[in-house]
Amino acid sequence: QVQLVQSGAEVKKPGASVKVSCKTSGYTFSNFYIHWVRQAPGQGLEWLGILNPSGGQTNYAQRFQGRVTMSRDTSTSTVYMELSSLRSGDTAVYYCARDIMGLDRAEDYWGQGTLVTVSS
Amino acid sequence: DIQMTQSPPSLSASIGDRVTITCRASQSINVYLNWYQQKPGKAPKLLIYSASRLQSGVPSRFSGRGSGTDFTLTISSLQPEDSATYYCQQSDTTRTFGQGTRVEIK
Numbered sequence: 001q002v003q004l005v006q007s008g009a010e011v012k013k014p015g016a017s018v019k020v021s022c023k024t025s026g027y028t029f030s031n032f033y034i035h036w037v038r039q040a041p042g043q044g045l046e047w048l049g050i051l052n053p054s055g056g057q058t059n060y061a062q063r064f065q066g067r068v069t070m071s072r073d074t075s076t077s078t079v080y081m082e083l084s085s086l087r088s089g090d091t092a093v094y095y096c097a098r099d100i101m102g103l104d105r106a107e108d109y110w111g112q113g114t115l116v117t118v119s120s
Numbered sequence: 121d122i123q124m125t126q127s128p129p130s131l132s133a134s135i136g137d138r139v140t141i142t143c144r145a146s147q148s149i150n151v152y153l154n155w156y157q158q159k160p161g162k163a164p165k166l167l168i169y170s171a172s173r174l175q176s177g178v179p180s181r182f183s184g185r186g187s188g189t190d191f192t193l194t195i196s197s198l199q200p201e202d203s204a205t206y207y208c209q210q211s212d213t214t215r216t217f218g219q220g221t222r223v224e225i226k
Contacts, residue, residue: 035215037164045156045164045207047215061214062121095163104170105211106154110163 002026004096004111011117017084020114022096029077030054033099035107036070036081038092046092050099051079086118122146122210126218134226139195141221143208148188152212155184155193157204158220164207168193200225 007021022034036048049060051070058070069082079096094114097107123146133139143153151171156164166175168184171191181196195202203225208218 037215044220045158045209045217047217050214059214097163100166100169104173105152106166106169106209107164108166108169108175110165113163 002098002109004098004109006094006096006111006114009115009117011119012086014087014118014120016086016118017082018086018116019080019082020094020096020116021078021080022111023076023078024098025077027098029074032101034070034072034079035097035099036068037095037097037107039095039113040089040092043092048081048083048094053077053079083116086116088118090116091118092116122149122213122216124208124210124216124218126208126221128221129219130222130224132224132226133198135198135200137198139198139202139223141193141206141208141223143186143191143193143218145189145191145210145212149210149212151187152210153184153186153191154209154211155182156207156209157202158207159204167206195223198223198225 003025005023012018035050053072072079096111098109100106100108125144127142153171155168158164167178172184183194205220205222207220210216
């Protein structure tokens with residue numbers, strides 16, 4: 001069955017970087033784009049960007065341009081999201097999610113989420 | 121950026137009630153509108169995609185309608201397990217989510 005399993009919770013200081021992993025299984029890794037979405041405590045959902053695992057191409061949300069980097073390791077079917085210059089407002093649960101692909105555009109499988117806490 | 125406006129922010133309804141949530145886009149998004157259900161501490165779950173297509177395994181009491189800028193999610197007969205926050209999402213241009221609608225059971 002399709003699974004996306006994310007790395008564990010992180011605590012970082014302001015100005016640091018964090019790299020979250022999302023290990024996929026149960027499907028052909030290169031055939032499905034991966035999105036990253038975050039949710040601050042008690043808040044709504046915010047899209048960070050998308051990665052094409054086949055060629056590594058990315059498309060980032062405008063407000064995260066220059067701070068976010070998405071990458072992948074095809075040998076382990078794992079995708080990564082790195083966010084730099086962290087500030088308190090980046091405290092959130094970060095999710096990876098698989099794109100449904102084809103003519104439809106939605107995310108059908110999600111990771112369990114990774115809590116990133118930014119605190120001095 | 122495309123803005124998504126959901127209403128109401130919250131609602132309380134009884135078991136068996138018909139519940140409707142509305143989502144409006146700031147510009148036409150064709151039918152690229154999805155609905156997710158999120159329960160506390162859990163990842164979002166896809167309910168409806170492309171405005172009206174029911175995701176596999178989702179109960180048929182959930183339905184979606186709309187095109188262009190105005191969309192609705194309807195729960196035909198509210199069940200206890202439907203207590204959750206519901207988000208619309210446009211997927212016409214990258215992704216944007218609505219603010220969410222919290223559904224509570226009376």
